[in-house]
Each structure stands twice: as structure tokens, then as C-alpha cells.
Amino acid sequence: MDRLVTIKSNRYGMELRMNPDVPFEEIQKAVVEKFTDAAGFFKNARMAISFTGRTLTATEEEILIQTITETTGVELLCIIDQDEKKELMYRSIVEQTLSNIQKREGQFYKGTLRKRQVLESESSIVILGDVEPGAKVVSKGNIVIVGDLYGSVHAGAYDNRDAYIVALSMQPKRLCIGDIEAKRQLISQESLNVRGPKIAVVDGGRIYLDPLTD
Structure with missing residues (x-):
């Protein structure tokens, strides 16, 4: 049975290696x-x-995730894609996420936010899913979206310009940090010019998009 499954730890969690030649x-x-x-x-x-x-x-992924969480009490934040480029993107976001959790500064929301759904938080929040058009997120801290952002987000509500917003893909309907609102057209254009996961920050009274990873 030992050769069917091997657990290997890494910097951001664990890798489950499985035998490909036996029934699931x-x-x-x-x-x-x-x-x-x-x-x-x-x-x-x-x-x-x-x-x-x-x-x-x-x-099958769902079954294994449920099996692991029920057996151990582990909270699995997300599944890391084995594609090399995607792994780099997810690793950066997961490491940031784990840092926030260790400092007890944040909370998690698992699932995609859909039209007319509103999520508010008194602290930083990590969303394991997409923020679809018509959905809204308001946080007094940072907002990290392990998914795509198309709805409205407001980090650092309402006067914290040091907050930031992270997403794998960023084409928001409305984006605010502190008391500053980004111009939608500029954010959309910058998003097209920045590859991979993006971070929105305030610099000099304006919101800019930068790549999350080098």
C-alpha cells in the first residue's frame, strides 16, 4: 500500500504522488x-x-480533498497546478496567503462570488474563487483573490492607502484602495500589459498594477 501514495512536503504545502496504474x-x-x-x-x-x-x-480531486480534510483536519487552501508557469503564480499567492494567516490578519472565503453577492470583512480576506461581474468585496485590509476579478473591490476601506489587491486576472468593474478609486479604463489597459497574477497598489495618489511575481 505504501507504494501507491507518497506524501512529500514543499515550501507551500504538500505534494501527493500517486501510482498511475491502479484503480482510483x-x-x-x-x-x-x-x-x-x-x-x-x-x-x-x-x-x-x-x-x-x-x-x-x-x-476524484474533490473526493481526495474531502478524504484528507476529514481524516486530518487539514485546511487545504487550493490545488497547485503542475504547469510550471501556473505553479509559480499560485506559489507566490499561497505564500502571501500563509504569511497573512500566520500573522492572524486575514480570513478565507471559499467559493466564487456571483452577481449581487456582497462580501464584507473587518480584516484582510483571501477569496479562493472568482469575483464575477456584479459581485462586490469590501475589506478594511487587503484583498487576495486566488481566481479572476471582474466585479467590484474596495480594499483598505475607507482610509487605508497601504492596502493592496491581488488577483490572478484583473478586469474589475470598480477598484478602490482607501479613498482612491482607479480609473477603469487605465486599470483595464494596465492589466493587459501585465502578465500573470497582478497586484494593485497606491503610489503617489494613484492606483497602479504591477506583476506579483518577477
Whole structure:
């Protein structure tokens, strides 16, 4: 059973290596045994996970995530894509996310925000999903979106110009930091010019977009 699943740690979480030549049911059983033995080590941890060795369907990923969380109490922040470019983007966001959590400055929202949904937070917030058109996020701290931003966001509400907004893709309907609102046309143009995940910050009384990773 040991050869079916191998757990490997990394800087931002863990990698689950799986045997590609056995039925998925055997993999799931091996995962239960592996994580039951290691439950004390992982208890209440927050991390990202990557799956390697075999291609999983979305349903199989969900099953493994549920199995791991129920067995150990681990909070899985997101799944790291094994594509090299995507991994670099996600790693940067996850490391920032974990830093916020360790400082107890933030909270998580899991799921996509859809039209007419409003999410408000007294502290920084990390959204594991998209902010779709018509949705709105207001935070007194930073806003980190591990997904695409198309709706409206207001970080540093209402007078904190040191706050920032991060998203994998950024084409917001409205974007504010502190008491400053970005011009939609400028933000849209800058977003097209910046590859990968983006961070919006205030500099000299104006909001700018920069790449999150070098």
C-alpha cells in the first residue's frame, strides 16, 4: 500500500504522488491509511496541495480533498497546478496567503462570488474563487483573490492607502484602495500589459498594477 501514495512536503504545502496504474478506489484507500497515520502531524494545518503521478478528474480531486480534510483536519487552501508557469503564480499567492494567516490578519472565503453577492470583512480576506461581474468585496485590509476579478473591490476601506489587491486576472468593474478609486479604463489597459497574477497598489495618489511575481 505504501507504494501507491507518497506524501512529500514543499515550501507551500504538500505534494501527493500517486501510482498511475491502479484503480482510483485503491488510491483513495491508500490516502486514508497514509493520512490516518500522519493525522497528528497535519492536525489543523493550513496548506496548499498538488497531485502528481496520475491525472485526476474534478470529482476524484474533490473526493481526495474531502478524504484528507476529514481524516486530518487539514485546511487545504487550493490545488497547485503542475504547469510550471501556473505553479509559480499560485506559489507566490499561497505564500502571501500563509504569511497573512500566520500573522492572524486575514480570513478565507471559499467559493466564487456571483452577481449581487456582497462580501464584507473587518480584516484582510483571501477569496479562493472568482469575483464575477456584479459581485462586490469590501475589506478594511487587503484583498487576495486566488481566481479572476471582474466585479467590484474596495480594499483598505475607507482610509487605508497601504492596502493592496491581488488577483490572478484583473478586469474589475470598480477598484478602490482607501479613498482612491482607479480609473477603469487605465486599470483595464494596465492589466493587459501585465502578465500573470497582478497586484494593485497606491503610489503617489494613484492606483497602479504591477506583476506579483518577477
